[in-house]
Ligand SMILES: Nc1ncnc2c1ncn2[C@@H]1O[C@H](COP(=O)(O)OP(=O)(O)O)[C@@H](O)[C@H]1O
């Protein structure tokens with residue numbers, strides 16, 4: 001009984017259970033799928049901000065790299081879906097390596113500005129390779145492939161099926177990121193966040209660890225991009241626009257950067273708001289901005305730390321964590 | 326052979342020479358103290374040795390290997406540990422984790438990104454031993470930022486110790502400590518000297534006299550005297566620099 005209870009207190013288990021039940025009580029399956037995809041992106045982003053203390057403005061480029069890679073591989077080579085996703089994530093990781101290699105030499109706001117500049121360079125470059133990317137028209141002719149593994153194959157055209165496919169990839173990625181953040185190398189990321197100078201002084205070459213964090217983050221951001229590509233069956237330049245980088249930052253901060261899971265909540269909220277408000281009111285970003293300001297000023301730990309405070313009160317364990325431990 | 330040697334070491338900030346042609350040799354297994362008034366260049370000298378500053382000119386060798394120009398992480402990996410004048414900890418991490426991170430920096434497992442952090446028992450055991458050695462076992466799980474000042478000073482040294490340095494550099498380990506804490510710290514440094522060569526900075530002269538094998542006196546970037554505590558105490562130039570403040 002006790003072990004069952006402990007099992008249920010594991011946030012990962014709770015998130016898995018909630019997201020399995022979710023599409024049955026929430027009638028908008030496509031929207032739920034989108035929440036998962038942006039949740040994955042936000043958690044990947046937070047490997048850098050929350051765990052390593054690096055603010056990246058370049059995650060739209062990484063997400064876009066994943067989406068374009070998947071799209072191009074599908075349109076030109078009818079690639080196997082799993083292979084395509086792996087290649088997309090790998091490609092985004094490679095771009096992250098490149099951006100990281102150069103940007104990581106600078107600290108704080110200069111680092112953030114460099115990643116933003118790279119995002120712009122990347123965006124512009126894509127407009128130039130019209131043959132490959134479709135330029136301003138976007139990439140067309142993308143289809144959602146069946147899941148093919150050896151002789152077996154399964155269609156995921158139907159929204160509910162696709163949701164569960166995305167959920168499967170999502171949970172797998174979440175588990176992987178949980179292992180990374182709980183690993184010896186993950187502990188170095190936290191040391192860098194806490195005090196880079198001291199981490200360096202005890203013998204860690206922080207530059208390399210930061211690049212590795214960037215690459216991991218890029219891998220999962222690219223995976224989210226690939227999923228989004230086969231979800232919406234279209235890739236456009238807007239996927240790489242810096243404003244998406246900004247949205248991801250808002251998702252993470254709104255949900256709370258102090259844990260692995262907080263950004264999921266932020267991603268779900270922003271995605272939901274966008275869906276409800278964007279249709280009614282084209283200035284919905286204004287509202288998002290105001291909510292964001294309120295959160296940053298008054299609820300610094302984000303929604304997640306509120307949930308944690310509540311649940312620790314329920315379980316009567318008065319311990320508050322603001323930062324990933 | 327000297328363990329550490331500086332040759333014509335020079336460091337300018339703009340036109341201010343904070344370390345001026347410093348030639349020093351440090352033998353293995355002894356306790357050295359660097360004293361001098363505030364702004365004498367003591368911390369800067371330590372920063373040059375530990376790779377936190379690059380010299381304007383001159384040379385530093387450690388075990389006959391040139392180390393000036395290396396990054397602080399490289400200097401650390403060669404076996405020079407460093408504690409800081411102002412607490413330089415991982416504030417939101419536990420005492421144990423502060424020390425464990427430093428131990429882990431020598432372990433090949435630091436590159437492992439898929440096992441649980443507890444996977445390397447030897448790392449955890451050694452971290453526990455060091456937390457014990459600095460007397461912080463009861464606070465092992467406490468976040469570093471919530472320690473008392475004295476305990477922070479101990480953790481500061483614990484982190485440096487955890488990297489197993491042959492040479493331990495300590496910048497004012499007793500700073501801000503109450504007199505009885507200072508006495509304990511000096512006892513602790515004496516114990517550390519059994520396993521490490523020690524260079525420590527202190528700006529109060531009386532403190533160093535009892536435990537140092539050699540005293541180095543700095544003033545305005547220059548080394549104005551070196552020798553045994555007694556010899557240095559008798560040195561007229563030292564007396565001038567301290568305006569009779571020696572006792
Ligand atoms: N990073 C720096 N930039 C400019 N001046 C510095 C810097 N670090 C130290 N100094 C100057 O160098 C001199 C020596 O400082 P420091 O080495 O900290 O002395 P001490 O540790 O003996 O008190 C001081 O005048 C100080 O202002």
Ligand SMILES: [Mg+2]
Nearest residue numbers: 367368369410
């Ligand atoms: Mg000093």
